[in-house]
Amino acid sequence: MSGASTSPLPPTGGALFSLHGRRALVTGSGQGIGLTLARGLAQAGASIVLNDVDPLRLEEAVAGLKADGFAATGLLFNVAEEASVQAALSGVESTIGPIDILVNNAGIHRRAPLESMPLESWQAVLDVNLTSAFLVSRAVIPGMIRRRIGKLINICSLNSEISRPTISNYSAAKGGLKMLTRAMAVEWGIHNVQTNGLAPGYIRTSLTTPVVADPVLERHIRVRTPAGRWGEPHDLIGAAVFLASPASDFVNGQILTIDGGLLASL
Numbered sequence: 001m002s003g004a005s006t007s008p009l010p011p012t013g014g015a016l017f018s019l020h021g022r023r024a025l026v027t028g029s030g031q032g033i034g035l036t037l038a039r040g041l042a043q044a045g046a047s048i049v050l051n052d053v054d055p056l057r058l059e060e061a062v063a064g065l066k067a068d069g070f071a072a073t074g075l076l077f078n079v080a081e082e083a084s085v086q087a088a089l090s091g092v093e094s095t096i097g098p099i100d101i102l103v104n105n106a107g108i109h110r111r112a113p114l115e116s117m118p119l120e121s122w123q124a125v126l127d128v129n130l131t132s133a134f135l136v137s138r139a140v141i142p143g144m145i146r147r148r149i150g151k152l153i154n155i156c157s158l159n160s161e162i163s164r165p166t167i168s169n170y171s172a173a174k175g176g177l178k179m180l181t182r183a184m185a186v187e188w189g190i191h192n193v194q195t196n197g198l199a200p201g202y203i204r205t206s207l208t209t210p211v212v213a214d215p216v217l218e219r220h221i222r223v224r225t226p227a228g229r230w231g232e233p234h235d236l237i238g239a240a241v242f243l244a245s246p247a248s249d250f251v252n253g254q255i256l257t258i259d260g261g262l263l264a265s266l
């Protein structure tokens with residue numbers, strides 16, 4: 001085997017994890033994990049495009065990042081609607097600039113027992129948590145392929161692997177997102193685009209408020225987690241910066257679980 005390398009040598013030291021000169025679009029980043037990841041990517045040097053479906057939330061998030069001296073723009077669109085995604089992203093390269101990093105983060109819950117779950121709840125969760133990653137990635141990928149550089153990070157979940165009652169729609173969507181991550185990796189890896197999943201464990205946000213509010217469930221999660229605590233959004237920043245940076249240029253199709261060890265424990 002000749003073994004000749006066609007890959008340039010990676011940067012060294014801090015530059016390995018630097019996002020200077022890169023632009024990141026983070027969907028559903030008006031609050032919660034998305035906003036925290038956007039801020040973390042900005043601290044690593046990226047300019048940020050925030051997205052949300054809630055205009056006020058988006059406006060406040062953009063203002064907050066700008067007030068802290070970061071380069072940030074807002075794009076209001078619904079990740080689950082094809083026309084909305086197309087309208088927002090078809091001209092993005094000429095208006096805002098190239099997107100080098102896409103974090104497919106937007107997600108929702110509609111909890112109900114499986115036997116009485118309305119089709120509307122099933123469909124809404126599939127649309128926002130799974131189909132959205134297809135729609136937004138499809139809109140952003142042509143520029144990445146043309147420039148031969150790109151990082152896609154799909155926000156999966158512990159529920160990509162394990163489930164619990166009342167979240168069958170969410171588990172199906174996040175399990176699907178895990179496989180979509182691998183499908184993107186095998187299809188777009190040849191273009192020097194790496195696609196990986198970041199799978200948070202139980203993180204304190206508005207999405208998990210009903211779980212935190214249930215003392216039995218809250219304790220169950222805490223006791224089952226080897227770290228002995230719930231996660232906070234900032235626990236995810238290091239993994240996101242890694243997956244967005246040159247440090248992960250040969251990492252493709254992986255799901256990085258950030259759960260304080262929960263998935264490893266019985």
Ligand SMILES: NC(=O)c1ccc[n+]([C@@H]2O[C@H](COP(=O)([O-])OP(=O)(O)OC[C@H]3O[C@@H](n4cnc5c(N)ncnc54)[C@H](O)[C@@H]3O)[C@@H](O)[C@H]2O)c1
Pocket residue numbers: 027028029030031032033034051052053054057077078079080104105106107108128129155156157158199200201202203204205206207208
């Ligand atoms: N919180 C957790 O414990 C946890 C665990 C695993 C995975 N996740 C995933 O992390 C991601 C973020 O969750 P979070 O906890 O920060 O939730 P969150 O509810 O705090 O924030 C989600 C944001 O997405 C936005 N959004 C919802 N639907 C949208 C749409 N159609 N188009 C654009 N934006 C939309 C919301 O307005 C909101 O600002 C989700 O994909 C979620 O499934 C969360």
